[in-house]
Amino acid sequence: MEVNLLSVAEKKMTDLRDEITMLEQKLKEKEKEVQNFQKNRLHQMRTLLCKPQGTPPDLEVMEDKFNTMQLLRKMHEQMTGFRLWNFIPGQTNQGPQGKTQSCRFTGEGFSVCFQMELVIAEPPAENPTANHIKHLEIVLERPVSSDLTSLSSRAEETCDLMLFFRTLRQFGCWAKHRRATFCHLQAPAAYSLENQCHS
Incomplete structure (x- = not known):
């Protein structure tokens, strides 16, 4: 009886270890994806913000930029x-x-x-x-x-x-x-x- 309980517990521990290893691997892959995504988004934001402004943009363009920035901020919060x-x-x-x-x-x-x-x-x-x-x-x-x-x-x-x-x-x-x-x-x-x- 004790041997059966011990073998069941050992099997559960082995399964948990395998699951933890798999989850750690998935976490590393997700972190790489997030880092690449963030680099691309930050580059886009920097390009958007650093463009030379010849004439003042109209209200619609400013609203679009603001909405884009808000969307990027929310996505960044969700991902990180x-x-x-x-x-x-x-x-x-x-x-x-x-x-x-x-x-x-x-x-x-x-x-x-x-x-x-x-x-x-x-x-x-x-x-x-x-x-x-x-x-x-x-x-x-x-x-x-x-x-x-x-x-x-x-x-x-x-x-x-x-x-x-x-x-x-x-x-x-x-x-x-x-x-x-x-x-x-x-x-x-x-x-x-x-x-x-x-x-």
Whole structure:
């Protein structure tokens, strides 16, 4: 009897491991798709915004551009899981190293609210790929895991905005998979692990 229970439990664990591996692979593929899509959309937005304006556009053209930008913003929110608002531009300063601009915004992603303040520097002509963020401050608005807090502190120290967003995304995905796995283990018939992870 115990041997049967043990073999059933081992089979379930093996199935769960296989399912987790498959889900991780799907997640990596989706992330690549999202990154490629975002690069293309950002390029289109930059092209749209940087076109030289000869004569002032009429109201219909402006409305079309606004609607396009709103649609892109909503698609970006749905694809990444992040929602940003309350963007407040700060002072622009001209110094010996070039122009800097400070800004502040509030955001939410994967049930974690945050406030962010950063200083962006104009990229030098000789090194346009250098890190443009010169100061980064992140405030998480509700108690979260100590791991996430320490990783956001690390992102602040290195002024790495992408590290913070990647970490928060990974944290949200893991938390979602963890909840789904626990629900599946408590009531396997009621919860399909794959459906819960993709919902």
